Amino acid sequence: MTDTSVLYESRDGIALITLNRPAQRNAINTTLSDQFRAAIERFETNPDLRVAVIAANGPVFCAGMDLKAFVAGEGDAILFGPGGLAGMVARPRRKPVIAAVDGAALAGGFEIVLACDMVVAGESATFGLPEARIGLVAGAGGALRLGARMPRVVANEMLLTGTPIGAARAMELGLLNRCVASGKALEAALELAAQIAANAPLSLEASLHLANLAEQRAEAAFWEENNCHLARLAASDDASEGIGAFIEKRAPRWSGS
Structure with a gap:
């Protein structure tokens, strides 16, 4: 059976790109990244399409990078493949993209949202960058973009504590174009x-x-420096410990190395 981690359809000048790993909280592995990259390329190169909407199946928009895939050796392909995470966070684009978020958009999931040009969210959506809790950094555009989209002190708090915010707070901070009833974002x-x-x-x-x-x-x-930090942390002992602790559901034991 073909792995359809990303669904693609077009209608009336609109491309609808849907994350489709609901059982894995739409976590980003190499397959999803490759298919997402191909979907963005398909949209960008079709002259009949004007705008894309990115949505997700299941109760979670996207939980970020698939940590089990990272441990299995897919980290470089996921983080540093063409276009960066999901093949799109660092990809130059000519056409507008709208994120339709219901549920949690965390870590790389939030970074996909930040890479979009507009955002519509259901009122129960949440947004967060918890990478510091597992020994990583929000290096798929999160650390670069968040402070440009909201007051820097609030961005610093989100990055350094890893604490998410709800849709109402995101709307207040100017991260959203629309905040609608849950289930109505798409x-x-x-x-x-x-x-x-x-x-x-x-x-x-x-x-x-x-x-x-x-x-x-x-x-x-700033991308070159960003990727240097991301690569250094991805290879660190603390990242291995933080991801292992998350998977094992225990408190991490940081070494600072």
Whole structure:
């Protein structure tokens, strides 16, 4: 049976890309990354498509990197493959992408959301970057982008404590375009996408490029340093201990190495 970790469909100028590992909380392994990368490429290169919506099957939007896959040796492919995590967090894009979030978007799941251009969330959605709790860093754009999207002191608290926030707080901080009833995020995101898809494609491309230009230029200068930190921590003893402790459901014993 073919592994369909990512589903893809198009309708009326809109691409719908759906994470489809609900039993694994849509955690990102190599297969999901490869399929997600292919879906983004398919969307970007189809001239009939104006906008994409990223959604997820199951009660969790995405729990981030599949830690069991990391332990099994897939870490480099997941984190440092073309386009970065999920093949999209560091990929240059010309077309707008909307995240439709119901449930938890944590770690790499939240970093996918931060890589999107707009976000619609159900009121029970949560967002967090808990990497410090397992000896890693939010190196798929989270540490770079969060402080640019909200007050830096709040971003620092989220990064350093790993504590998530709810949809209402995310809306208050300017992370969301819409906060809707739980279970209605996809419907609302598709409605927003339809408004965008009705507009001129060259206008959409130019508008998105100019709106994101300053942030993209700033990020480009920092990705190399970001990846150095991520690679160093991914190879550290503390990361092995933190991930092992998480899988074994025990408190980690940090060594600082």
